[in-house]
Amino acid sequence: MFNPSLQLIKKEIRQKNFENILSTVTFFLFLPALVIIFMLFLKGYPALSWNFLTQDPIHGMTAGGIFPTIVGTFWLVIISVLVSCPLGVTAAIYLSEYATDNKMNRLIRLAILNLAGVPSIVHALFGLGAFVLFLKMGTSILAASFTLAVMNLPVIITSTLESLQAVPMSYREASWNVGASKLQTIRHIVLPNSIPGILTGVVFAVGRSAGETAAILFTGVAFYLPFLPQTVFDQCMSLSMHLFTISTQVVGVPDSYPFATALVLIMLILSVNSIAVGLRYYFRTRRKW
Amino acid sequence: MIKKIQIQDLSVNYGNHNVIEGLNLDIYENEVLAIIGPANSGKSSLLRCLNRMMDFNPKAKVKGKILLDGESIYDDEDSTTLRRRIGMVSPLPVGLPMTIKENVTYAPRMAGCKDQHELDAIMEDCLKKAALWDEVKDRLDTLATKLSGGQQQRLTIARALSHHPEVLCLDEFSIAIDPVTTMKIEAVLHELKKHITIVMVTNVINQAKRLGDRTAMMLHGKILDLNTNDKIFGGEVKDARTKDYIEGLFG
Numbered sequence: 289m290f291n292p293s294l295q296l297i298k299k300e301i302r303q304k305n306f307e308n309i310l311s312t313v314t315f316f317l318f319l320p321a322l323v324i325i326f327m328l329f330l331k332g333y334p335a336l337s338w339n340f341l342t343q344d345p346i347h348g349m350t351a352g353g354i355f356p357t358i359v360g361t362f363w364l365v366i367i368s369v370l371v372s373c374p375l376g377v378t379a380a381i382y383l384s385e386y387a388t389d390n391k392m393n394r395l396i397r398l399a400i401l402n403l404a405g406v407p408s409i410v411h412a413l414f415g416l417g418a419f420v421l422f423l424k425m426g427t428s429i430l431a432a433s434f435t436l437a438v439m440n441l442p443v444i445i446t447s448t449l450e451s452l453q454a455v456p457m458s459y460r461e462a463s464w465n466v467g468a469s470k471l472q473t474i475r476h477i478v479l480p481n482s483i484p485g486i487l488t489g490v491v492f493a494v495g496r497s498a499g500e501t502a503a504i505l506f507t508g509v510a511f512y513l514p515f516l517p518q519t520v521f522d523q524c525m526s527l528s529m530h531l532f533t534i535s536t537q538v539v540g541v542p543d544s545y546p547f548a549t550a551l552v553l554i555m556l557i558l559s560v561n562s563i564a565v566g567l568r569y570y571f572r573t574r575r576k577w
Numbered sequence: 578m579i580k581k582i583q584i585q586d587l588s589v590n591y592g593n594h595n596v597i598e599g600l601n602l603d604i605y606e607n608e609v610l611a612i613i614g615p616a617n618s619g620k621s622s623l624l625r626c627l628n629r630m631m632d633f634n635p636k637a638k639v640k641g642k643i644l645l646d647g648e649s650i651y652d653d654e655d656s657t658t659l660r661r662r663i664g665m666v667s668p669l670p671v672g673l674p675m676t677i678k679e680n681v682t683y684a685p686r687m688a689g690c691k692d693q694h695e696l697d698a699i700m701e702d703c704l705k706k707a708a709l710w711d712e713v714k715d716r717l718d719t720l721a722t723k724l725s726g727g728q729q730q731r732l733t734i735a736r737a738l739s740h741h742p743e744v745l746c747l748d749e750f751s752i753a754i755d756p757v758t759t760m761k762i763e764a765v766l767h768e769l770k771k772h773i774t775i776v777m778v779t780n781v782i783n784q785a786k787r788l789g790d791r792t793a794m795m796l797h798g799k800i801l802d803l804n805t806n807d808k809i810f811g812g813e814v815k816d817a818r819t820k821d822y823i824e825g826l827f828g
Contacts, residue, residue, distance in 0.1 A: 465630070
């Protein structure tokens with residue numbers, strides 16, 4: 289028979305304890321997310337209906353639905369991602385594959401990291417000055433989307449850069465060794481293997497754009513609009529802004545409305561995220577090292 | 578004998594650290610040149626100079642001349658043509674994260690070949706040459722990264738042959754392969770040397786003895802000795818250290 293020594297038993301117990309601590313911490317991190325969604329659902333339940341999603345707000349936003357705000361949020365998110373993705377990925381490819389380690393490029397990297405730390409209200413003022421006034425876009429979907437895009441650029445650049453650098457150098461060298469050009473190597477070796485990481489950055493960007501309020505406050509979002517935006521030069525409503533408005537600015541809104549609006553916003557972000565998780569999974573299983 | 582590669586007064590340094598100093602070397606057509614020497618003597622750097630991989634290392638400074646068929650390898654601004662003429666096998670196996678088939682046909686595809694029959698023919702030919710065909714012919718569409726280390730190394734050799742190089746550089750190709758497979762590949766190299774020039778860096782002295790026509794002994798970025806194999810291994814050496822190294826007495 290094997291009799292474990294006292295020391296071995298102690299080791300075993302310590303091992304178990306540590307595992308328990310880790311799993312408890314993980315659970316408590318997970319808990320708030322569940323509670324938030326549960327509370328929102330509970331409190332917003334009375335307002336939730338098909339009409340809530342498909343109708344315009346009426347009676348000074350105290351009744352009706354939130355349809356225009358959903359439409360506006362889609363406009364903003366899609367345009368901002370269309371702008372920031374190509375720009376961000378291109379910049380990251382340059383920084384990762386072409387830029388040499390000199391003062392200028394180190395400065396650029398530092399600037400990108402700092403840009404990520406700039407508060408969104410500062411981005412809003414920048415957007416107001418640069419896009420609304422200087423480029424004469426006026427308060428419009430375009431100006432608001434550009435502001436969001438500028439805000440998202442550092443997130444996309446940083447995450448893309450990280451996933452590009454995670455591709456082993458030996459893959460690039462193997463590709464160069466057989467006479468593939470730098471561009472071919474990026475196209476056939478580096479990018480296919482960093483797609484999952486790039487997608488993560490894009491998803492973060494989408495989530496941030498959808499939930500952002502301050503950055504679009506002065507640049508393109510209206511409190512209330514009686515019509516849907518027709519072009520990118522119109523103003524629009526947005527879910528996040530609407531949530532702020534009906535929670536603090538309008539009197540006589542039913543209690544359930546803000547909660548239901550918040551729930552829609554969160555569900556929207558969650559569904560985008562799950563699409564991205566699915567895509568990531570798909571790319572992961574196809575290519576693996 | 579025709580000089581395939583002429584290296585004239587080659588110096589390489591990384592910052593202040595000199596790796597190769599004033600190296601002169603002629604490599605003849607259809608010979609196997611084995612390069613032996615302890616670690617850090619600049620053997621791998623020398624190979625990386627031959628196909629201009631040093632271009633990608635911003636810290637490395639290369640001075641001197643390297644001529645391939647009498648023309649400087651730096652004549653052409655674009656280094657991809659040069660790299661197709663010089664095959665390179667790295668010491669650690671690199672199976673690119675694509676299927677076996679895509680791995681072997683990567684070089685011709687990047688060179689613009691789209692003909693499926695031609696690609697298939699190249700693939701079969703190269704995999705056979707690298708003694709891998711029998712093991713993988715039934716699963717050409719599986720990921721190359723799932724192969725064992727030794728198989729991946731042979732895949733690397735197959736990939737290096739796929740662009741029909743005139744010169745094949747092998748950097749310690751056998752460190753990840755078992756002796757039986759090594760022998761198979763050595764037999765292949767014997768066959769190949771009828772058509773191409775082979776430069777082989779090796780830490781296995783017997784391998785240099787078996788395969789090489791000539792052997793060069795490198796130390797601290799210089800060539801101590803360079804002679805035909807029967808002279809080098811017959812004890813006819815210029816520098817006593819070469820003899821010590823070959824006999825395992827070095828250091």
